[in-house]
Amino acid sequence: MNTPVKTPDSSAAGASAPTAPRTRRVRGARVGGPRSAPYAFLLPAVLLFVAFFALPIGYAVWLSFRKVEVQGLGLGSGGRREVWAGLSNYAGALTDPELLAGALRVLGYGMIVVPTMLGLALLFALMLDADRVAGRRFARLTIFLPYAVPGVIAALLWGFLYLPSVSPLHFALDRLGLPQPDLLGGGALFIALSNIAVWGGTGFNMIVIYTALRAIPPEIYEAARLDGCSQRQIAWRIKIPMVAPSLVLTFFFSVIATLQVFNEPTTLRPLTNNLSTTWSPLMKVYQDAFVRGNIHSAAATAVIIALVTLVLSFGFLRLANSRTRQEESR
Amino acid sequence: MNHRAVAVCTAALVSAVALTGCGGDSGGNGGSSSDASGPITLEYWAWAPGLEQAVALWNEANPDVRVVVKNQAGGDDLVTRVVTAAQAGEAPDLVQAEYQALPTLISNDVLADISDHLEGTGTAEEFSEGLWQQVTLGTDALYAIPQDSGPLMFYYRHDLFEEYGLEVPTTWDEFADTARALRDAAPDRYLTTFSAQDAGLFAGLSQQAGAQWWTTEGESWRVAIDDEPTRRVAEFWGGLVAEDAIHNEPMYTPAWNQALNTGEQIAWVSAVWAPGVLASSAEDTAGQWAVAPLPQWEAGGNATGSWGGSTTAVTNDSDHAEAAAKFAAWINTDPEALATMVREGGIYPAATAAQTGDALAEPPAFFADQPDFYEIAAGVAEGTAPAAWGPNVNVAYSTFNDAFGSAASARSDFGAALAEVQNATVADLERQGFRVAG
Structure with missing residues (x-):
């Protein structure tokens, strides 16, 4: 946790360095509390991760427990339906x-x-x-x-x-x-x-x-x-x-x-x-x-x-x- | 920090593009769900060249039923896409489908039965029985309209046949003798090759011998891949490969192009569309090829199989199945539409009347010396044996690639490879829950 605090300090002008943390906190409060800011920044990345990574993986895992079952000749409507397969795909x-x-x-x-x-x-x-x-x-x-x-x-x-x-x-x-x-x-x-x-x-x-x-x-x-x-x-x-x-x-x-x-x-x-x-x-x-x-x-x-x-x-x-x-x- | 920011921005951009892409796509389907009173739009997924020009003719004559062609990946890729789209209820109104893909699409409940819409129009009479049987699967239903067909013929280098004193084989026995005679006369040349990558060709050769790979018996499927006719074909080609009378490397490779171009291979068993392939694969040999009917199992016969060929089908997701069915029948039987597709796309029409029509009066440019090219083709097409496809052709084909691939490379028994294809196909049907007889 040391480095992120240091970086803004060192980037600020040398003379105002001691007061910098305080102004930062005030500015943060105006946006909606200092604790929510990091989450707001994380949100786009998390959303993208969930939409394009976690969900597809979850869907693949879900699919792996399912299978299609065919009735008779399997022609025409209602010929096939998806059912629970348990671990049979893995086996x-x-x-x-x-x-x-x-x-x-x-x-x-x-x-x-x-x-x-x-x-x-x-x-x-x-x-x-x-x-x-x-x-x-x-x-x-x-x-x-x-x-x-x-x-x-x-x-x-x-x-x-x-x-x-x-x-x-x-x-x-x-x-x-x-x-x-x-x-x-x-x-x-x-x-x-x-x-x-x-x-x-x-x-x-x-x-x-x-x-x-x-x-x-x-x-x-x-x-x-x-x-x-x-x-x-x-x-x-x-x-x-x-x-x-x-x-x-x-x-x-x-x-x-x-x-x-x-x-x-x-x-x-x-x-x-x-x-x-x-x-x-x-x-x-x-x-x-x-x-x-x-x-x-x-x-x-x-x-x-x-x-x-x-x-x-x-x-x-x-x-x-x-x-x-x-x-x-x- | 900077690096990550760039990455996130890029990801956001990419996903934004992807999202709008999806949105645009579903909007495109909106036309087909509009009221029947106004002009309707039919979406048509296809890959055949020259199709768009034929569709333009329809759109001109039928302002109320506009057809929009969306060019798609061809063949098996399109089957996968259509099945996926149908699962989401987003399949287009019309699709181009190869004959062997029809049972797969039907069993996935993608294709509509359009027999009611075309009752009394006499569409069935426009096509040969062998083709019509493939779009009805031998039932009362009608799942598609045949578009083009690929009857198998025998292509050979007439200059080299003359040089080595070879006769054009009319039976498969003569074919084998010709292959051996060429090896004796010119050890660095082969008559042709057996390609383990082209299951479609092997299927066509088996149809000629009388094979019916998938048939139905009541409520069960019967798989007869490892049956007498196919076994005869497999053992014939396996024998030729084993004695090195023909080559064993796959077709459609740079090496194969080279072999055709330099005369290392001097014949090709292929379908009626072969001139187009030869023109690009063996461009240096223009005018040196000739065509003859496929060698027969029984002397004097006129049987052939098919390699490739497509149909036009209507999906269950279409809100205008009747209009779509009418269009499917029109594009595949109207003389002007077919002539356009022959001219622009070089297809060989499935409709019998068109096979002897004006559009096919001239031989393909690559066969300029053979003015009766399409007369020979029409004669061959008459004897097209019916094909019998099942719901897992893809499984049989990919097993064929692997099993015959290793058999061809080891020059070992093709019979064992054939049994492997049969077993894998039956096992897959049973695993899916199909009832299998025998």
Whole structure:
């Protein structure tokens, strides 16, 4: 509570500083009591949150406990009605082997994407932060640029590069007499999909880490250099531990993004026989809701995915927090 | 602080736009609920090109019944939208719906039975029996008027067929032999591909073999996807894929365009609308394609299936069902309206008379060398086998994509994939509460 009080004081003219709180209180009373003002300011945000976040979530949860029941042939009016389903949608979703298979596929995909993307982001950030780097601005922009390309467009572009008969990569391999891999089948498919995410996401994560690196006071480096640290030792012993909070943050974002993977496989799906319509859990939700017309089961699956995401991400955050606290107390 | 303020302002702006958007939309429907005495407005959700020009003709001749076309996302997306709108009681008066979507829309209580409004107008006689059966579902009701149809034909590169000394196949056995002969003569070329992404084509091929995927028995549905005719079709194509006589990659990809354009694939089993697709996918090959009737299961037969095709339907939310039904019948049977849609949108009309009319006298530009293109098409269309659709075609189709996708990629048994489609379709019907026979 200290900072908000301080800010208006310091912004007011220095001489009138002692009287400032009193005038503020008077002015506040005229509007309708000092206690209601913050709520009035909060109101628009709360209204928007309720209308566009809380209500839709509540509606999705409500839907997940309902189902449609059809009578006989189900043709004509009165053929179907909505009834209470209890937990049957959840039971159906949890026992659906396709959802589990999709979760495992996304796990495999995430095991490639997250370490590769964060490793590259950290490496690029450290390289850009090193002394005597020429063309730093240009390099930063170039690495960041793919992040500005919308996911669907990126997937389309990469799709062209993966299809053997239109890909310049396969053309070059063919000319060199090298074997041409099938990038849209088998294990290579995971790499092909991960590649799109890594290409698109590395720049963003690099900027986050790079910003943290720039915030490290130069005195620390000076001290390290006086103690005889090489550039590599500085990176390893000072920079990386100092940007650990940023690494935690980017990891957190990456895990959530991975659990929500949808654009890339959906865009590549028409190009190959090897991507099913329910490749990732979110694709299954989309299939159920908008292709199979079963919004109730889709809502249940969506709630399950949201819960798993919540548990995983907050579990990780707590773990990371307790680690830092332990280290601080040491 | 500043950052957050910007975010809140943006959110407020966005929501304000969204709210006005919604308001505008519901206002648009107001016209149809006005008094019957004044001029009425019918809202028509559709995506077919050239439709607006045909509607303009109607509006000119019928100032009392104005039709407003709202262009929408096509195909399955529109089905979802219409069902959602109908749940809110906000469905438009008229919708464009593909044949296979009709049972889904009917079972969601979206479509009105318009048989009473068109009694004695002779509309039924304007269409072939196979198409009419699809809009009545074999009952006394009438749920839509056929607009266009997509009888399957056999398209091939006549220059390359000549070069390799291939005969145009008239039966599926000959088709298989042609595929093998081409592989021997030119190992880097394929006759065609089996696309696991196009369930509609597979459905059409199965109809030709005599499949009736969904039928009703009293108060129950019978699903016969894994039945003799379809199994024959699946095993035929699966065999060709397994022996690498045809390709196994999906259609409508950049790679497929390339294959058609360079002659890597030299034939395509497709519907009457194929010239439009070829013109954009294989633009370098103009004039090198020819069309022939679809290969037959029995020599000398004239059967074909359909791939695609739409209808015009009236919804239960319409306050002017009779006027809407009259319009639906007019736009799909009036010679001038159909000629406009053929000219502007390149559709193949469902009405029998229009198939031999003046609008189709000229062949499509891409087939300029084949002046009898539409004569052949009309001959093929006569043998269109009836299709039998059910209330969960979407489930069968998406299961088809997955099951046949992995079977095609592994070059494994298509019979197992077909059984999977059957089981998933039946399971979905039962889960929804439909009574299923057998």
